[in-house]
Every structure is written in C-alpha cells, then in structure tokens.
Amino acid sequence: MGEVIVVTSGKGGVGKTTTTANIGTALAKLNKKVVLIDTDIGLRNLDVVMGLENRIVYNLVDVVEGSCKVKQAMIRDKRYDTLFLLPAAQTKDKTSVTPDQMKKLSEELKQDFDYVIMDCPAGIEQGFKNAIAGAERAIVVTTPEVSAVRDADRIIGLLEANEIGKTQLVVNRIRPEMVKRGDMMSADDVVDILAVELLGVVPDDESIVIATNNGEPLAGDNSLSGQAYMNICRRILGESVPFLKLEERKGLFAAIASVFLR
C-alpha cells in the first residue's frame, strides 16, 4: 500500500512543479514505483518539465469521467520505467474534477504504486481542494521571500484544518551568499516563522533552468540541487540525512572570534 503526497505552496512560481518532477525522479531512481498527477487542470505544466508533452493521449479528466482507463492515461517516463505521469487536461477547468473523485482515484492508485504524488495548482480554491483530497502527507514548497512564506503559512493552516497527517517544508531557491550577508532569510529563519518540520533546502541553481529546458529533471545528479532533491527523497523514505551545508552564517562575535582563532 503506497502513500499519497501532495506538493503545494499557495503562491505560484515558487517551484511546486519542479519539486514534484524531481521528487518523482529521485524516488524512481531509488527503485520506487511512482505516479505523478498534475492536478493543475487548464494550466498543465508537469508534462513539459518531465519532457513528456508529446506523449499525452488521455488525461486526468478523461480518467475521472470514465472515458478511458487509468492505465491508458498514464505515461511512462523516458528514463525510469517505474515512474509515470498522469497529465492534467488543458482545455477544461478545475471544476471538471471533484475532491471525492480525486480521493477515489488516489485510493485506487496507491494499491499499485509506492508513491502517488499530486502536483497542486497555486491558490486555495477548487484545484487545491482536489489536490489535497486523498493526501496523507503534504510537502509545502516556499522560497525565502515574504510573500511566499506568508502564503505558505496560510496553506499550512488549511492543511491542518483538513487533517492532512503530516506537513513538511521545502525551502527552495536559497542563495547562500545573500543569506550570508543578511539579505535573504535562511531556511532556519523560514522554519522558525512557520513552525513546521523541514524536509529539505534546495539552492537557487542554474542547473535547474537547464534541466527544465531539456525536460529532464536533475534529481540525483552531481549538481547541488540534484543532491538536495535526492536527500529530500531519502528523508521521505525515512532516512536521517544531514542538510547540505549551503551557507555559513556568522554573527558579529563569531566573526571576531574567528579572526583571533585563526
């Protein structure tokens, strides 16, 4: 019996889809059977991030409407044969699917898969409700910006209200040199404010842009972000993995002390 995870954020553009694609890829790399579901009906994107946009025949709405079987709509990944994508419909809207239908679908899929991962749309409306309906665990993605953290706080409140068992945080696009000079909140700062368990810290990395250009998620490669995503997945599997050392912060006294201690 698998686990249903929703990747959500509230604010758009913080990296939900990239995170979903990379977590899926890393889990498949660790030999797990994974299906990614794009619940952003009308604005689908997970297909292009995965590089599977040319293989879509059926979609999520076709499945819930019964126009096709789940197996017909699922697309196998190019590189990992235990990774599948269930794409969103592009010509429908969020009301084409109900939370009950999503719950039923996730119950069905978790019989066959180790992980069913929902890529949630931005916002807190119907699309959000659909995405969290069957979820047992939520991964909240945020960036170290005031607007994104504020929205993450709202989402965490809603996840609690909907009794999602476990909520964990991924702080995305950290720029260590900015954190170091005090011009960006650190992951610890964000965790401090949101009071939620930290699942991972992903640095702002040019490799991500390149990987998305090519439609090949980089999880598990040698880049810093690739390692960060792999660590996130090992933590999902229950391993205790230390966080990557992205920054070293120095207070005034520590800085002075380090001068004398040299």
Add this chain to the structure above:
Amino acid sequence: MKLTDIFKKKTSSQAAKDRLKLVLVSDRQSCSPELMERIKNDILEVLSKYAEVDQTGLDIKFTQMETEGADTDGKTVPALYANIPIRHMKHNIEG
C-alpha cells in the same frame, strides 16, 4: 536594544522576518470581526454584573503569544488579549 545593534544596521532579512511575524499575527486570526464583536459583548455582559466597565478604554483582541514552559520552546499560540478598565466594583451584590 543590544550593544551590538548600535554597530550593526538591521539587515534586510531581519526586516523580512519582522514584517512577516507581524503580518502573520493578523493572518492567523481565524476569528471574523462579527464573531469578535459577539465575544466582546458577552464578556461585557457577564462582567457588568459585578463591575462598571469603562467602555471607551476597552481593548479585546486575538493575538499570538509565546508559551511559557521548558518543553514548549517558545512556540506561539493564539491568545485572547483583553484590557478592560473598571470604573468601580458593584458592592451591592454580596454572597
């Protein structure tokens, strides 16, 4: 204010944290103004049995406060903050 603050200009990340903490206090209130008004009126009704309340100086609101206690590690919880000035107690109701 700490001594080090004099030499150190507030960083923009500190500004972000301070602003966030403030904005989240009001965001986290799950209480509508109407409900707040009802709670306020009910409190006043009970209180006015025993004391005369100065309605102009009245301040009742939901806020966040840090929990006290070794194990909770400064977690914030919602709290009802009430500042109710009392003109005088009503002494005629004894027993």
